[in-house]
Amino acid sequence: MNIKRIIIIALFLATTYNLQPTPSYAINMNSNEYKIQFGVVDSGGGKMVDPVDNSYHLSSSIGQAAAKEFQSNGYIVKAGFQYINSRIPFSFSLSNIRVDFGSLLPNTPATGALTLKVSFGGAGQYVVTARADRPLTDNQGLEMISFTGCDGGVDTCSLSNAALWTSPTAYGFGYSMTDVNSPSNVPVDFVTGSYFRPFANRLLSEEASIIMLSDNVTADITPTPAIALTPAPVLTGVARTTTHEAIITMKTNISSIQPAGTYATVIRFLATPSF
Numbered sequence: 001m002n003i004k005r006i007i008i009i010a011l012f013l014a015t016t017y018n019l020q021p022t023p024s025y026a027i028n029m030n031s032n033e034y035k036i037q038f039g040v041v042d043s044g045g046g047k048m049v050d051p052v053d054n055s056y057h058l059s060s061s062i063g064q065a066a067a068k069e070f071q072s073n074g075y076i077v078k079a080g081f082q083y084i085n086s087r088i089p090f091s092f093s094l095s096n097i098r099v100d101f102g103s104l105l106p107n108t109p110a111t112g113a114l115t116l117k118v119s120f121g122g123a124g125q126y127v128v129t130a131r132a133d134r135p136l137t138d139n140q141g142l143e144m145i146s147f148t149g150c151d152g153g154v155d156t157c158s159l160s161n162a163a164l165w166t167s168p169t170a171y172g173f174g175y176s177m178t179d180v181n182s183p184s185n186v187p188v189d190f191v192t193g194s195y196f197r198p199f200a201n202r203l204l205s206e207e208a209s210i211i212m213l214s215d216n217v218t219a220d221i222t223p224t225p226a227i228a229l230t231p232a233p234v235l236t237g238v239a240r241t242t243t244h245e246a247i248i249t250m251k252t253n254i255s256s257i258q259p260a261g262t263y264a265t266v267i268r269f270l271a272t273p274s275f
Helices: none
Strands: 004-013 028-030 035-037 044-049 057-062 069-072 075-078 091-094 098-104 110-119 125-132 136-138 150-152 172-179 209-214 243-253 262-274
Touching (some): 091 262, 110 209, 209 243
Antiparallel strands (some): 004 098, 069 075, 091 110, 110 243, 125 209, 125 262, 136 262, 172 243
């Protein structure tokens, strides 16, 4: 039997945001269909430090009529540069850009893992999606290892619903997610490391699947009330980690009639923050 080797190339898109102050001016704009009135537009904002001995740090909003947090029943308005100035930039990374399954044997599943990290900075929530360019395909583009259906029957998996994949005679290619943080930031259908999904297929225009998400990652640090002429109070809230991690385990299993060759595909990860 010929030896089969599979290499997966994993690409990721890291989204980062940098705020660069630029001059803005208040103007009125109108057309036949709309009218927009600008009373005040921020002309800038930024961070400053003492150029001599770094003894002070100052952040400023320039041109903002009222830079503060406003609250009322049903809404919260946070106005000014300080509310979008992030201590930690939003970033996304993978521990490696390749998973190599090595030489495959029939009815002998092979796995490989990557660690995904999301540092969300000032984002209030985020989502990470994944999609494969195509199934595992040989160099000639003729033979494929299809995406898994898991064990089948009641344990048939789908793009959004993981299922058990433990049978040595269940073939295909898929992935499982394991959380590193608490509370969990991976979809709840990944009950254990034995639960898998097939990848979304870009060739079929399938929507990328959500593999990590959190809708509440704002740091929860609440200071006690300040008392005049006393040292700064101790922070009493519970700080949440600003980096979330998860492990994606990719798995493939082949039958004895799978043609020999070198198979590969590209997995595309996309991390998107929101505020």
